[in-house]
Amino acid sequence: xxxxxIVERNKKRIKLYNKYKNKHDKLLKIANNKKLxxxxxxxxxxxxxxxxxxxxxxxxRNRCLVTGRGRGVYxxxxxxxxxxxxxxxxxxxxxxxxxxx
Numbered sequence: 845x846x847x848x849x850i851v852e853r854n855k856k857r858i859k860l861y862n863k864y865k866n867k868h869d870k871l872l873k874i875a876n877n878k879k880l881x882x883x884x885x886x887x888x889x890x891x892x893x894x895x896x897x898x899x900x901x902x903x904x905r906n907r908c909l910v911t912g913r914g915r916g917v918y919x920x921x922x923x924x925x926x927x928x929x930x931x932x933x934x935x936x937x938x939x940x941x942x943x944x945x
Contacts, residue, residue, distance in 0.1 A: 845913075846907070851907060854904065857903050857904050875888040908927050
């Protein structure tokens with residue numbers, strides 16, 4: 845189990861990302877538009893830099909929903925490999941069966 849503060853920090857980053865997502869996309873579109881003047885592109889870059897750093901998508905860590913573990917997380921299930929194995933063994937993960945040959 846990860847420290848609660850780290851899990852909460854990640855949740856805060858997810859909220860910030862969702863809050864600034866539209867603004868970031870619009871400003872990036874303006875900044876990368878070669879048809880606009882250099883001054884307009886520069887102003888868009890300045891506004892982009894004023895967005896909080898924790899609102900960036902790359903700062904969000906994929907974490908297990910059950911344990912908060914940050915390593916070995918399956919994206920499809922949002923579970924760590926350990927929690928996935930435990931839950932699938934007791935039949936809690938739909939569509940997953942134990943293979944044997």
